[in-house]
Amino acid sequence: MVGLTKKLLIADNLATLVDPVFSDPTQYQSRDLWLAMFCYGGQIYCDFSGYTDMAIAIARMMGFDFSANFASPYLATSLSDFWRRWHISLSTWLRDYLYIPLGGSRFGRLLTARNLMLTMLLGGLWHGASWTFVIWGAIHGAALVVTNQFRRISATAAYPAPQSPIRQIAKSPNDPILTTLRASVSPWLRTFVCWSSTLLLVHLAWVFFRCQPMTLPGGLEPEPTSAALARAVYFVTHLFMPANVADPAWLMNKVPMVMLLALLLALHLYEDWIRRGRPRLRLPAPVAGIGYATWIAALVLFSPENASPFIYFQF
Numbered sequence: 001m002v003g004l005t006k007k008l009l010i011a012d013n014l015a016t017l018v019d020p021v022f023s024d025p026t027q028y029q030s031r032d033l034w035l036a037m038f039c040y041g042g043q044i045y046c047d048f049s050g051y052t053d054m055a056i057a058i059a060r061m062m063g064f065d066f067s068a069n070f071a072s073p074y075l076a077t078s079l080s081d082f083w084r085r086w087h088i089s090l091s092t093w094l095r096d097y098l099y100i101p102l103g104g105s106r107f108g109r110l111l112t113a114r115n116l117m118l119t120m121l122l123g124g125l126w127h128g129a130s131w132t133f134v135i136w137g138a139i140h141g142a143a144l145v146v147t148n149q150f151r152r153i154s155a156t157a158a159y160p161a162p163q164s165p166i167r168q169i170a171k172s173p174n175d176p177i178l179t180t181l182r183a184s185v186s187p188w189l190r191t192f193v194c195w196s197s198t199l200l201l202v203h204l205a206w207v208f209f210r211c212q213p214m215t216l217p218g219g220l221e222p223e224p225t226s227a228a229l230a231r232a233v234y235f236v237t238h239l240f241m242p243a244n245v246a247d248p249a250w251l252m253n254k255v256p257m258v259m260l261l262a263l264l265l266a267l268h269l270y271e272d273w274i275r276r277g278r279p280r281l282r283l284p285a286p287v288a289g290i291g292y293a294t295w296i297a298a299l300v301l302f303s304p305e306n307a308s309p310f311i312y313f314q315f
Contacts (some may be wrong), residue, residue: 001295098118119136135208
């Protein structure tokens with residue numbers, strides 16, 4: 001039921017609103033591009049995680065126990081944390097059969113950075129032979145390299161190796177400057193900054209993932225990859241540039257888009273609650289029956305007439 005809700009109620013409704021913006025971003029303002037970017041992130045998550053939820057549940061009915069493939073990825077506070085939560089079957093395969101055989105993190109910082117970049121570039125190419133997929137993988141690879149290096153620097157600052165007495169005092173965890181800096185930044189604020197920056201980076205990369213060559217009308221050949229790349233570059237650059245164009249009809253759909261994103265956030269928090277082993281909500285049978293009936297009615301009433309194909313079926 002949760003997987004069906006993700007697919008029909010959220011992903012397919014977001015698709016009808018997001019597709020026109022990505023088809024021609026030149027017709028929309030920067031604030032519209034921001035909303036469409038985050039809505040596509042919600043669409044691809046609900047489409048793919050909804051598919052895997054249904055597959056896992058149907059397999060469980062037949063006696064097969066499959067592992068979870070998503071773990072509330074948009075609550076991640078770093079890019080490495082995101083890849084531990086997103087498409088877990090693919091990310092573990094990339095780790096076990098590409099990253100580790102290449103050397104992993106065993107041979108120094110430079111080779112570790114190389115291995116991360118190669119793994120993510122090949123992960124992008126796995127989705128298709130397109131420059132936009134390569135750039136998507138390059139963005140994730142470069143960000144993983146930077147965050148990995150930053151983590152090393154932070155660890156060194158907190159727990160320095162034995163050095164000369166003067167440098168050891170300067171880098172001591174009891175150093176008053178470091179202590180003051182850590183005390184002045186709330187853990188909640190640090191978590192929020194890490195979460196929001198990760199969310200922004202992931203969604204900026206989704207723009208390149210989404211902008212693929214479109215099939216031209218009349219059965220003609222798809223447009224060249226360069227056109228899709230130009231559309232993605234325009235989309236990202238004009239997120240920060242004001243524009244004087246807007247589609248009034250599309251603007252009327254902003255409220256349902258925000259409501260669908262709010263529903264997605266609620267599902268994310270619920271799944272994270274269950275994943276942490278917290279107690280499930282128990283309702284009396286009549287209340288639960290009314291709730292399920294309302295749930296099914298909402299799926300029937302608010303799902304699009306034509307369901308969209310699953311996004312990941314094309315890979």
